[in-house]
Amino acid sequence: xxxxxxxxxxxxxxxxxxxxxxxxxxxxxxxxxxxxxxxxxxxxxxxxxxxxxxxxxxxxxxxxxxxxxxxxxxxxxxxxxxxxxxxxxxxxxxxxxxxxxxxxxxxxxxxxxxxxxxxxxxxxxxxxxxxxxxxxxxxxxxxxxxxxxxxxxxxxxxxxxxxxxxxx
Amino acid sequence: xxxxxxxxxxxxxxxxxxxxxxxxxxxxxxxxxxxxxxxxxxxxxxxxxxxxxxxxxxxxxxxxxxxxxxxxxxxxxxxxxxxxxxxxxxxxxxxxxxxxxxxxxxxxxxxxxxxxxxxxxxxxxxxxxxxxxxxxxxxxxxxxxxxxxxxxxxxxxxxxxx
Numbered sequence: 001x002x003x004x005x006x007x008x009x010x011x012x013x014x015x016x017x018x019x020x021x022x023x024x025x026x027x028x029x030x031x032x033x034x035x036x037x038x039x040x041x042x043x044x045x046x047x048x049x050x051x052x053x054x055x056x057x058x059x060x061x062x063x064x065x066x067x068x069x070x071x072x073x074x075x076x077x078x079x080x081x082x083x084x085x086x087x088x089x090x091x092x093x094x095x096x097x098x099x100x101x102x103x104x105x106x107x108x109x110x111x112x113x114x115x116x117x118x119x120x121x122x123x124x125x126x127x128x129x130x131x132x133x134x135x136x137x138x139x140x141x142x143x144x145x146x147x148x149x150x151x152x153x154x155x156x157x158x159x160x161x162x163x164x165x166x167x168x
Numbered sequence: 169x170x171x172x173x174x175x176x177x178x179x180x181x182x183x184x185x186x187x188x189x190x191x192x193x194x195x196x197x198x199x200x201x202x203x204x205x206x207x208x209x210x211x212x213x214x215x216x217x218x219x220x221x222x223x224x225x226x227x228x229x230x231x232x233x234x235x236x237x238x239x240x241x242x243x244x245x246x247x248x249x250x251x252x253x254x255x256x257x258x259x260x261x262x263x264x265x266x267x268x269x270x271x272x273x274x275x276x277x278x279x280x281x282x283x284x285x286x287x288x289x290x291x292x293x294x295x296x297x298x299x300x301x302x303x304x305x306x307x308x309x310x311x312x313x314x315x316x317x318x319x320x321x322x323x324x325x326x327x328x329x330x
Contacts, residue, residue, distance in 0.1 A: 030228050031220035038202055039321045040211035040237075046315025066317060071209045079253055125251050158316065166253060166305060166322035167215030 040071040041078075041132075041165040050145050056100065057147045063110045064140035068163060070132040076165040078132065078139065079125035080109050080118070085157045092153030096122040100149050107161065108144040116144035120161060131168050202235070207281065209237040212308045212321040217288075221330045225294035231285040232323050234308055236278035242312045243277045246286055249305045255326055261304040268292050269304065275311075290327065301328050 044067040050059050070076050085094035085105065095104040098119065108116035111129050118128050120143070132139045143161065202213065213233045222228060236242045248269050250260045272287035288306055292298065304327075309320035 030222055030226050031218075032228055032230055033218040033220065034214040034216065034230060036213055037215040038206055038211045038213045039215045039323065040206060040209045041319055041321070042209070043317050043319055046313070046317045048316055071206065072211060072215070073203065073206075074215055076215075077253060079251065125253065127253065160316060160318055162309070162318050162320050164307065164320045164322055166324055 037074040037167060038072045039074070039076060039165055039167060041076060041163070042069050042071060043067070043163060044069075048143070053145065053147045055147060055151060056149050058116075058144055059147070060110075060114070060116060060144045061142045063112050063114045063116075063142040065142045067138050067140050068129070068132060068165075070134055070137045070165070072134055072165075074134050075131045075137070075168040076134075077127070077168050078129035078141075079164045079166070080120050080128045080161060081125040081164065082107060082120050082122050082159045082161045084122055085159050087155040088158050090153065090155030092155035094148060094157050096159065098146070100146050102150045103148050103152055105148045105157075106146050107159065108146065109161075110142045110144070112140040112142075114142075116142070122159075125162075125164050128163070132165075206235070207237065209235075210242075210310060210321070211235045211237065212323055214323065216324045216326065219290065219325065219327045222290070222292065222327050223330045224292050224296050224298075227289060227291040229287060229289040231287055232306060232308075233283055233285050234276065234278065235283040236280060236310070238310075239280050240312070241277060241279050242310045243275060245307075245309050245311050246271050246274050246276065247307050247309075249307045249322070250303075251305060251322075253305075253322075254303050255324065258301045258303040258326060259299040261302045261327075262296075262298050264296065265298065265302070265304060268296070269306075271306070288325075290325070298327070298329060301326070303327065 084096045087093050098106045107120040109118040109120050109128055110116045129139045217230050219228045248266050268291055270289040304325050305322040307322045
Protein backbone atom coordinates (compact mmCIF):
# COMPACT_ATOMS: atom_id res chain seq x y z
CA UNK A 1 0.00 0.00 0.00
CA UNK A 2 2.80 2.37 0.94
CA UNK A 3 4.58 1.65 -2.31
CA UNK A 4 1.48 2.36 -4.35
CA UNK A 5 0.92 5.62 -2.48
CA UNK A 6 4.53 6.59 -3.07
CA UNK A 7 4.17 5.93 -6.78
CA UNK A 8 1.03 8.06 -6.99
CA UNK A 9 2.69 10.89 -5.09
CA UNK A 10 5.66 10.74 -7.45
CA UNK A 11 3.36 10.90 -10.45
CA UNK A 12 1.58 13.96 -8.99
CA UNK A 13 4.89 15.63 -8.24
CA UNK A 14 6.04 15.10 -11.82
CA UNK A 15 2.83 16.66 -13.06
CA UNK A 16 3.26 19.74 -10.90
CA UNK A 17 6.98 20.16 -11.58
CA UNK A 18 7.52 19.58 -15.29
CA UNK A 19 10.76 17.74 -15.82
CA UNK A 20 11.18 19.48 -19.17
CA UNK A 21 11.69 22.81 -17.49
CA UNK A 22 14.54 21.44 -15.51
CA UNK A 23 16.17 19.79 -18.51
CA UNK A 24 15.56 22.55 -21.05
CA UNK A 25 18.20 25.09 -21.98
CA UNK A 26 18.27 28.21 -19.86
CA UNK A 27 15.71 30.79 -20.88
CA UNK A 28 16.86 32.74 -23.95
CA UNK A 29 15.12 34.97 -26.38
CA UNK A 30 15.56 34.59 -30.10
CA UNK A 31 15.56 38.03 -31.68
CA UNK A 32 14.33 39.01 -35.13
CA UNK A 33 15.22 42.34 -36.65
CA UNK A 34 14.10 43.64 -40.01
CA UNK A 35 14.15 47.12 -41.44
CA UNK A 36 11.24 47.74 -43.82
CA UNK A 37 13.24 48.08 -47.00
CA UNK A 38 11.83 47.34 -50.44
CA UNK A 39 13.66 45.34 -53.11
CA UNK A 40 12.48 46.08 -56.64
CA UNK A 41 14.26 46.09 -60.01
CA UNK A 42 13.28 46.22 -63.65
CA UNK A 43 15.24 45.33 -66.77
CA UNK A 44 15.01 47.39 -69.95
CA UNK A 45 14.26 44.56 -72.32
CA UNK A 46 13.41 40.92 -71.97
CA UNK A 47 14.11 39.70 -75.48
CA UNK A 48 17.30 39.40 -77.47
CA UNK A 49 18.11 37.22 -80.44
CA UNK A 50 21.66 36.50 -81.59
CA UNK A 51 20.36 35.37 -84.96
CA UNK A 52 22.17 32.79 -87.06
CA UNK A 53 25.55 32.03 -85.49
CA UNK A 54 28.73 30.38 -86.72
CA UNK A 55 30.77 27.75 -84.91
CA UNK A 56 33.41 28.97 -82.44
CA UNK A 57 32.14 32.50 -82.57
CA UNK A 58 31.50 35.06 -79.83
CA UNK A 59 28.67 37.36 -80.86
CA UNK A 60 27.72 40.02 -78.30
CA UNK A 61 24.70 42.10 -77.45
CA UNK A 62 26.86 45.12 -76.73
CA UNK A 63 27.89 46.05 -73.22
CA UNK A 64 24.98 48.43 -72.75
CA UNK A 65 22.27 46.38 -74.41
CA UNK A 66 20.36 45.97 -71.15
CA UNK A 67 19.76 48.41 -68.33
CA UNK A 68 18.70 47.44 -64.83
CA UNK A 69 16.88 50.07 -62.82
CA UNK A 70 16.76 49.82 -59.06
CA UNK A 71 13.24 50.91 -58.15
CA UNK A 72 13.65 49.90 -54.50
CA UNK A 73 14.56 51.86 -51.40
CA UNK A 74 18.02 50.36 -50.80
CA UNK A 75 21.10 49.68 -52.92
CA UNK A 76 21.10 46.21 -54.46
CA UNK A 77 23.67 43.74 -55.69
CA UNK A 78 22.98 41.96 -58.98
CA UNK A 79 23.75 38.34 -59.79
CA UNK A 80 22.99 36.38 -62.95
CA UNK A 81 22.08 32.78 -63.61
CA UNK A 82 20.58 31.02 -66.61
CA UNK A 83 18.76 27.85 -67.59
CA UNK A 84 20.01 25.01 -69.76
CA UNK A 85 19.66 25.37 -73.52
CA UNK A 86 16.38 24.18 -74.95
CA UNK A 87 15.27 24.00 -78.56
CA UNK A 88 12.59 26.33 -79.88
CA UNK A 89 12.50 24.46 -83.16
CA UNK A 90 13.08 20.75 -83.62
CA UNK A 91 14.35 18.47 -80.90
CA UNK A 92 18.11 18.88 -81.14
CA UNK A 93 19.59 20.61 -78.14
CA UNK A 94 22.83 22.14 -76.97
CA UNK A 95 24.62 21.41 -73.73
CA UNK A 96 25.25 24.36 -71.47
CA UNK A 97 28.82 24.57 -70.23
CA UNK A 98 32.39 25.62 -70.70
CA UNK A 99 34.58 25.16 -72.64
CA UNK A 100 32.71 25.13 -75.89
CA UNK A 101 32.57 21.82 -77.72
CA UNK A 102 30.31 20.11 -80.19
CA UNK A 103 26.79 21.40 -79.46
CA UNK A 104 28.12 22.93 -76.22
CA UNK A 105 27.86 26.66 -75.64
CA UNK A 106 27.68 29.20 -72.82
CA UNK A 107 27.13 32.86 -72.03
CA UNK A 108 29.40 35.46 -70.51
CA UNK A 109 28.16 38.78 -69.18
CA UNK A 110 29.63 42.25 -68.92
CA UNK A 111 28.83 44.96 -66.43
CA UNK A 112 28.49 47.75 -68.93
CA UNK A 113 31.79 47.55 -70.81
CA UNK A 114 32.97 45.36 -73.65
CA UNK A 115 34.85 42.85 -71.49
CA UNK A 116 32.56 39.90 -71.07
CA UNK A 117 34.38 38.35 -68.14
CA UNK A 118 31.53 37.06 -65.99
CA UNK A 119 30.63 33.45 -66.66
CA UNK A 120 26.87 32.99 -66.49
CA UNK A 121 26.41 29.67 -64.72
CA UNK A 122 23.34 27.51 -65.32
CA UNK A 123 22.92 26.51 -61.67
CA UNK A 124 24.57 29.01 -59.32
CA UNK A 125 24.06 32.78 -59.55
CA UNK A 126 27.30 34.68 -60.10
CA UNK A 127 28.08 38.28 -59.23
CA UNK A 128 27.59 40.79 -62.02
CA UNK A 129 27.10 44.26 -60.51
CA UNK A 130 28.32 45.07 -57.00
CA UNK A 131 25.83 47.81 -56.28
CA UNK A 132 23.08 49.86 -57.90
CA UNK A 133 21.95 52.89 -55.94
CA UNK A 134 18.41 53.05 -54.58
CA UNK A 135 15.51 55.11 -55.87
CA UNK A 136 16.15 54.88 -59.59
CA UNK A 137 19.84 54.04 -59.88
CA UNK A 138 20.74 52.25 -63.12
CA UNK A 139 23.43 49.94 -64.46
CA UNK A 140 24.04 48.66 -67.96
CA UNK A 141 25.05 45.16 -68.82
CA UNK A 142 25.38 42.86 -71.80
CA UNK A 143 25.83 39.28 -72.92
CA UNK A 144 28.26 37.34 -75.08
CA UNK A 145 27.37 34.00 -76.63
CA UNK A 146 30.20 31.50 -76.94
CA UNK A 147 28.98 29.25 -79.71
CA UNK A 148 29.70 25.53 -80.07
CA UNK A 149 32.89 24.44 -81.80
CA UNK A 150 30.73 22.42 -84.18
CA UNK A 151 27.08 21.58 -84.75
CA UNK A 152 25.29 18.32 -85.43
CA UNK A 153 21.95 20.03 -86.04
CA UNK A 154 20.55 23.44 -86.83
CA UNK A 155 17.75 23.61 -84.31
CA UNK A 156 17.25 27.03 -82.75
CA UNK A 157 18.22 27.26 -79.08
CA UNK A 158 17.17 29.44 -76.19
CA UNK A 159 18.07 30.03 -72.57
CA UNK A 160 16.51 32.25 -69.92
CA UNK A 161 18.82 34.58 -68.04
CA UNK A 162 17.61 35.68 -64.61
CA UNK A 163 19.01 38.77 -62.93
CA UNK A 164 18.68 38.52 -59.18
CA UNK A 165 18.67 41.51 -56.82
CA UNK A 166 19.52 41.40 -53.14
CA UNK A 167 20.16 44.11 -50.59
CA UNK A 168 23.81 45.17 -50.42
CA UNK B 169 -0.86 -4.39 -11.53
CA UNK B 170 -1.01 -1.08 -9.68
CA UNK B 171 2.75 -0.86 -9.91
CA UNK B 172 2.57 -1.36 -13.63
CA UNK B 173 0.01 1.43 -14.03
CA UNK B 174 2.07 3.74 -11.85
CA UNK B 175 5.22 3.02 -13.83
CA UNK B 176 3.46 3.67 -17.13
CA UNK B 177 2.15 7.01 -15.80
CA UNK B 178 5.59 7.99 -14.58
CA UNK B 179 7.25 6.99 -17.84
CA UNK B 180 4.65 8.94 -19.81
CA UNK B 181 5.15 12.04 -17.72
CA UNK B 182 8.90 11.81 -18.05
CA UNK B 183 8.73 11.46 -21.81
CA UNK B 184 6.32 14.37 -22.12
CA UNK B 185 8.31 16.51 -19.74
CA UNK B 186 11.64 15.91 -21.43
CA UNK B 187 10.44 17.19 -24.80
CA UNK B 188 9.43 20.81 -24.36
CA UNK B 189 8.04 22.47 -27.48
CA UNK B 190 10.57 24.67 -29.30
CA UNK B 191 10.50 28.29 -28.40
CA UNK B 192 8.88 30.19 -31.22
CA UNK B 193 9.80 33.75 -31.87
CA UNK B 194 7.58 35.61 -34.26
CA UNK B 195 7.95 39.27 -35.01
CA UNK B 196 5.11 41.15 -36.59
CA UNK B 197 5.85 42.70 -39.94
CA UNK B 198 5.99 46.44 -39.39
CA UNK B 199 2.96 48.10 -40.96
CA UNK B 200 4.82 50.79 -42.84
CA UNK B 201 3.25 51.98 -46.04
CA UNK B 202 5.55 51.52 -49.03
CA UNK B 203 6.44 54.60 -51.05
CA UNK B 204 3.60 55.40 -53.48
CA UNK B 205 5.95 55.19 -56.46
CA UNK B 206 6.30 51.47 -55.79
CA UNK B 207 2.60 50.82 -56.38
CA UNK B 208 3.26 49.94 -60.02
CA UNK B 209 6.41 47.96 -59.26
CA UNK B 210 6.81 44.39 -58.10
CA UNK B 211 8.68 44.32 -54.82
CA UNK B 212 9.55 42.21 -51.82
CA UNK B 213 10.08 43.51 -48.31
CA UNK B 214 12.15 43.49 -46.21
CA UNK B 215 15.46 43.08 -47.97
CA UNK B 216 17.12 41.63 -44.91
CA UNK B 217 15.89 39.67 -41.89
CA UNK B 218 18.31 39.22 -39.00
CA UNK B 219 17.74 36.39 -36.53
CA UNK B 220 19.79 36.59 -33.34
CA UNK B 221 20.39 34.29 -30.37
CA UNK B 222 19.24 31.32 -32.42
CA UNK B 223 19.97 27.82 -31.14
CA UNK B 224 19.18 24.16 -31.91
CA UNK B 225 15.55 23.53 -31.04
CA UNK B 226 14.46 27.12 -31.62
CA UNK B 227 11.99 28.42 -34.17
CA UNK B 228 11.82 31.90 -35.69
CA UNK B 229 9.06 33.27 -37.90
CA UNK B 230 8.70 36.37 -39.99
CA UNK B 231 6.26 37.54 -42.63
CA UNK B 232 7.81 38.86 -45.81
CA UNK B 233 5.62 41.04 -48.00
CA UNK B 234 5.26 40.58 -51.73
CA UNK B 235 3.61 43.05 -54.10
CA UNK B 236 2.51 42.43 -57.67
CA UNK B 237 2.98 45.74 -59.47
CA UNK B 238 1.72 44.55 -62.83
CA UNK B 239 -1.74 45.13 -64.28
CA UNK B 240 -2.36 41.41 -64.56
CA UNK B 241 -2.58 38.62 -61.99
CA UNK B 242 0.71 36.84 -61.57
CA UNK B 243 1.93 33.62 -60.03
CA UNK B 244 5.13 33.83 -58.04
CA UNK B 245 7.59 31.25 -56.82
CA UNK B 246 8.95 31.71 -53.32
CA UNK B 247 11.97 29.51 -52.77
CA UNK B 248 14.95 28.85 -50.55
CA UNK B 249 18.45 29.43 -51.88
CA UNK B 250 21.99 29.41 -50.64
CA UNK B 251 24.25 31.41 -52.92
CA UNK B 252 27.84 32.56 -52.75
CA UNK B 253 26.50 36.08 -52.33
CA UNK B 254 27.16 36.05 -48.60
CA UNK B 255 27.34 38.94 -46.17
CA UNK B 256 30.81 39.51 -44.70
CA UNK B 257 31.25 37.57 -41.48
CA UNK B 258 28.62 34.97 -42.39
CA UNK B 259 28.87 31.50 -43.90
CA UNK B 260 26.52 29.77 -46.31
CA UNK B 261 23.73 27.89 -44.55
CA UNK B 262 24.46 24.21 -43.86
CA UNK B 263 23.22 21.82 -46.52
CA UNK B 264 20.54 20.45 -44.19
CA UNK B 265 19.19 23.93 -43.43
CA UNK B 266 16.91 23.70 -46.44
CA UNK B 267 14.83 21.26 -44.40
CA UNK B 268 14.59 23.74 -41.53
CA UNK B 269 13.04 26.53 -43.57
CA UNK B 270 9.30 26.48 -44.04
CA UNK B 271 7.69 28.65 -46.70
CA UNK B 272 3.99 28.83 -45.96
CA UNK B 273 3.02 29.65 -49.53
CA UNK B 274 5.64 28.70 -52.13
CA UNK B 275 3.48 29.51 -55.17
CA UNK B 276 1.22 32.45 -54.36
CA UNK B 277 -0.99 34.00 -57.02
CA UNK B 278 -1.45 37.73 -56.60
CA UNK B 279 -4.06 39.87 -58.28
CA UNK B 280 -2.94 43.03 -60.03
CA UNK B 281 -1.50 45.51 -57.49
CA UNK B 282 -2.11 43.08 -54.64
CA UNK B 283 0.22 42.83 -51.64
CA UNK B 284 0.48 39.58 -49.74
CA UNK B 285 2.33 38.50 -46.62
CA UNK B 286 4.12 35.14 -46.77
CA UNK B 287 5.11 33.43 -43.54
CA UNK B 288 8.70 32.17 -43.43
CA UNK B 289 9.73 30.01 -40.48
CA UNK B 290 13.13 28.62 -39.52
CA UNK B 291 12.85 25.59 -37.26
CA UNK B 292 16.21 24.14 -36.29
CA UNK B 293 16.16 20.59 -34.94
CA UNK B 294 17.51 20.15 -31.44
CA UNK B 295 20.35 17.92 -32.60
CA UNK B 296 21.37 20.01 -35.61
CA UNK B 297 24.56 22.00 -35.99
CA UNK B 298 25.27 25.27 -37.76
CA UNK B 299 28.10 27.81 -38.05
CA UNK B 300 28.05 30.75 -35.61
CA UNK B 301 26.69 33.00 -38.36
CA UNK B 302 25.00 31.68 -41.46
CA UNK B 303 22.93 33.02 -44.31
CA UNK B 304 20.34 31.93 -46.80
CA UNK B 305 18.01 33.73 -49.17
CA UNK B 306 14.31 33.62 -49.85
CA UNK B 307 13.99 34.26 -53.56
CA UNK B 308 10.82 35.57 -55.17
CA UNK B 309 10.18 35.36 -58.90
CA UNK B 310 7.21 36.22 -61.06
CA UNK B 311 6.89 32.98 -63.03
CA UNK B 312 4.53 34.55 -65.54
CA UNK B 313 7.45 36.53 -66.96
CA UNK B 314 8.34 35.69 -70.53
CA UNK B 315 11.42 36.41 -72.57
CA UNK B 316 15.09 35.70 -72.44
CA UNK B 317 15.90 38.03 -69.54
CA UNK B 318 13.84 37.86 -66.37
CA UNK B 319 14.17 39.32 -62.88
CA UNK B 320 13.92 37.95 -59.37
CA UNK B 321 14.14 39.49 -55.91
CA UNK B 322 15.96 38.06 -52.92
CA UNK B 323 15.44 38.59 -49.21
CA UNK B 324 18.54 37.83 -47.15
CA UNK B 325 18.16 35.89 -43.90
CA UNK B 326 21.11 36.35 -41.56
CA UNK B 327 21.15 33.97 -38.63
CA UNK B 328 23.45 34.42 -35.64
CA UNK B 329 23.64 31.54 -33.20
CA UNK B 330 23.67 32.08 -29.45
